[in-house]
Amino acid sequence: MEINPETDPAPEPAPKPSRIQKRNRKRILDAALEVFSQHGFRGATLDQIAGEAGLSKPNILYYFSGKEEIHVTLLNALMDTWLAPLREIDPDGTPLDEILRYVHRKLEMSRELPRESRLFANEILQGAPRIGPHLETTLKPLVDDAAAVIQGWVDAGRLAPVNPRHLIFSIWATTQHYADFDAQVQVLTPGEDAQEGAQAFLDTLYRRLLTP
Amino acid sequence: MEINPETDPAPEPAPKPSRIQKRNRKRILDAALEVFSQHGFRGATLDQIAGEAGLSKPNILYYFSGKEEIHVTLLNALMDTWLAPLREIDPDGTPLDEILRYVHRKLEMSRELPRESRLFANEILQGAPRIGPHLETTLKPLVDDAAAVIQGWVDAGRLAPVNPRHLIFSIWATTQHYADFDAQVQVLTPGEDAQEGAQAFLDTLYRRLLTP
DNA sequence: TGGCTTTTTTACCATTTGGTCAAAGTCACG
DNA sequence: CGTGACTTTGACCAAATGGTAAAAAAGCCA
Secondary structure, three states, rough: OOOOOOOOOOOOOHHHHHHHHHHOOOOOHHHHHHHHHHHHHHOOHHHHHHHHOOOOHHHHHHOOOOOOOOOHHHHHHHHHHHHHHHHOOOOOOOOOHHHHHHHHHHHHHHHOOHHHHHHHHHHHHHOOEEEEEEHHHHHHHHHHHHHHHHHHHHHHOOOOOOHHHHHHHHHHHHHHHHHOHHHHHHHHHOOOOHHHHHHHHHHHHHHHHOOO | OOOOOOOOOOOOOOOOOOOOHHHHHHHHHHHHHHHHHHHHHOOOOOHHHHHHHHHOOOOOOOOOOOOOHHHHHHHOOOOHHHHHHOOOOOOOOOHHHHHHHHHHHHHHHHHHHHHHHHHHHHHHHOOOOOOOOHHHEEEEEEEEHHHHHHHHHOOOOOOOOEEEEHHHHHHHHHHHHHHHHHHHHHHHHHOOOHHHHHHHHHHHHHHHHHHO
């Protein structure tokens, strides 16, 4: 059977994006991140995004087929960076160091990428309507792996016995809290830099929990 | 100067709510809790709330002056129940027991009042636009008190040294996580009851952190 | 039962919002 | 420079949304 490049081409024609396309798509995504993370999906409007991006609404719809596509694009792109620290846990490293470094990196991301954290939080809060599948296919295997590694460390007596999954949950919760609940944190820790205190606190917390 | 009861009456005429008023206001607030907690303020619509409550939209506006008033009413009512466990920490109790009981109660509330937890999370995520002041006046003094109590325990050597505020943050984060991020938790802990494992994990976590 | 108040509904409105379309403008490149 | 492809815009739309007004209906009570 002869392959006809006309009817069976590469699935994606790979129309290399022009300079302008790259610039504007980036602008739009950045503006959208700002708006979505602050108001959630339904609370955000295309006009807001357009205004923030310095483009007209129809122009935005020239680059993305609709509001939903922008949101999904953001979430998918986010997933990678968001989960990178988890991927970097080294099964051959020193258990306590590996976990503490993970906590450190997550807290750092909370400070440096608060918008991303809130975007994610918003999506999950609302029942993950747009990345539910992605959670199953990307997040779950990754967490399964990490949990197995941690369980291995526990079994080898190199960490105090803990449920790996709940350990991971608690790390997510405690670190992302400083981005997601920033409004509250600010009210309750006036003056001082919350993140600095958090670093010390979380270090102690997990060190005491995990030291065998 | 004569006081004219017509122009200077009691500030609140106290128009005792009728049976119907009580029933319908409750219905509306319950429906609104469902909808707001799932979609956030801007994402929720009066039509949805009306549908959920089994009332017509104009009928809802007969009981509340607008969408915003419903939301604020909910948040204010919530504040009390939400902070009750914190109020119940007994300065004369056994430090570790008091904290562990607090964790326990917060986790319990996460399971039993997930909608309330999400309503709150949504509001804070968006920068607390509608309860910001309330946080200052109600939450802050309460946390200041609790932090002082905990600090006292630490100073007396009855708890391992920790930053009280960050301890409180971490308790909020780890317990509310199971309500707010339920969609994610469900994906990652298939089959088993996450809350049960959480109970054991958090008990260990804080016991190990706080035991002097 | 009659008459008053409270509650509910029906019919609207103005604004916002996601999205379309065709025309106008700009760019890249031979 | 000219021409075809890419980009941007202004003018629109239909649906959704928060909210209003007035009439109809239901309660309440003597």
